[in-house]
Amino acid sequence: MPRVHILPSGTDLLADPEENLLKLLRKHQVPIRYSCRSGECGSCKCFLESGNVTLKTYDPKALPEAQKAAGVILACRAVLHEDITIRLTDSDDLITHPERNLLCRVVALEPLTADIFALRLHIEFADMEGIPFTFSAGQYAQIVVNVDGHEIARDFSMASTPVDAEYDDILEFHIRRTPTGALSSLLGGMIRPGAQLLVRGPMGTSYFRPRHEGPLVAVGGGTGLAPMLSVVQTALDNGKLEPVALFAGFRNQADVYGLDRMEQMRRSYRNFSYHIALDEAQDGDPPQAVHRPLGAYLLEQVTDFAGAKVYLAGPPGMVEAISASLLERGVSERDLHADAFYPPVPAAQPVDA
Ligand code: FES
Known part of the structure; x- marks a missing residue:
């Protein structure tokens, strides 16, 4: 061995x-x-x-x-x-939570936009009996379903907070339904209220660092907003006193979600602000939205990243481009916690190291 x-x-x-x-x-x-x-x-x-x-x-x-x-x-x-x-x-500053197998029941499937859904699960059974399921805000888990004897497993970030899981056994995921998505296309069909699902996790290391003292900047593109909501909510609820800014980017107004939760946090915490960037301008856009790429808007609004930690999640192109810009601006790799949502890759041939 x-x-x-x-x-x-x-x-x-x-x-x-x-x-x-x-x-x-x-x-x-x-x-x-x-x-x-x-x-x-x-x-x-x-x-x-x-x-x-x-x-x-x-x-x-x-x-x-x-x-x-x-x-x-x-x-x-x-x-x-x-x-x-x-x-x-x-x-x-790495924390490890043991990876668990959770048997969960769907308690709600709520449309947030025409194709993005909030999937709320109740943890009914967890392995390692007696030990509550724990994760760090910003982490993801695998949702697993069995279709005709074939296992389909996909990664999604928790939009809910660690407290929701530990005390109420609740997990929430934000999932964009696509007709060809092996798992997302099952939303509303096999995955509906009352159905049972297996969840494996938590996974990922782009999570909230509670010991950090300094400004927190969270950047989420599309459903990358989910882990960022969990990160900023956890930071604020934990009593973080430094500025906490959330930047959310969407293609257009039809994709915008989460405004109520962000607005509620803004009303509850004076050190919290949120910023919405839309790629396309349309009549009826939310009044707080600006029309420009998320990365450009972020760099315009935050001119000094000294002492800050930046958390990023979303499509790989966006995460890679914004990460590169931040490194150029002097943000160190240590203070940049990025999670790109890569699509599943097919098995590949090995090459020698
Ligand atoms: S976790 Fe290994 S390259 Fe991304």
Whole structure:
């Protein structure tokens, strides 16, 4: 069995042959950043100090050739065959919640727009009996359904807060229904009030850092608003005193949702503000909306990111472009917590590391 020696902690883990490195680390609750789990975001980088792994295909933007040559690997694409030593970086503020299996019942399916739905689930049964399900605001989970003997699993971020889950056993997800979406097309059909679903999670490391002192900027595109609502609500409810700003971007007014919740937070917390950007202008747009790309609007409104943490979620193109602009503005990678919603990828051929 391959042995994985982890620095700087000095921990040793035994892996199954051909086991995925990120899966092994998560199974043992080793704190490591990750997001897409498909080699596209680069957040699971670590140093391979000795030994070899096989890397499944990945986006070269996530792991440039020069970094790979310097010994950096992507844990989510690394397959274990032999003993290795890895070094994890920057694990100071990582929290790990054990990944759980939850049997949930649909208690509501509420249309937020013509094609975006709020799916509210009640946790009826959780493994690890007696231990409440916990997650950090901003994390996501997998919703799993079985269709004709085939499992369909898709990742969605929680729009509800950790308190909703821990005390009321409630989870809420915002899902855009598309006719070809393997899971989303089942909304209103197989996935309707009363139906039972399996949820696995929590996952993801772009979550709210409660120890951070300084301004919080949350940026959500489309249904990327869901985890950002959870992040800002949690920050404000936890008594954060510094400015908290939420930027939400939508294609047009038909896509806008969440205004009531944002308005309620604005009325309740003097340090909270929200900003709406629409790509297209139409008659009847919300009065608070401006018409320009979300990233441009953000950089116009926030001219000084000193001491701030920025949380980002949404389509990959938007998240990558805004992240690049923020890094250029001097925001450090440590203070940028980005979760891009990559579509599921088909199985791919491995390449040697
Ligand atoms: S590249 Fe590994 S989690 Fe995204």
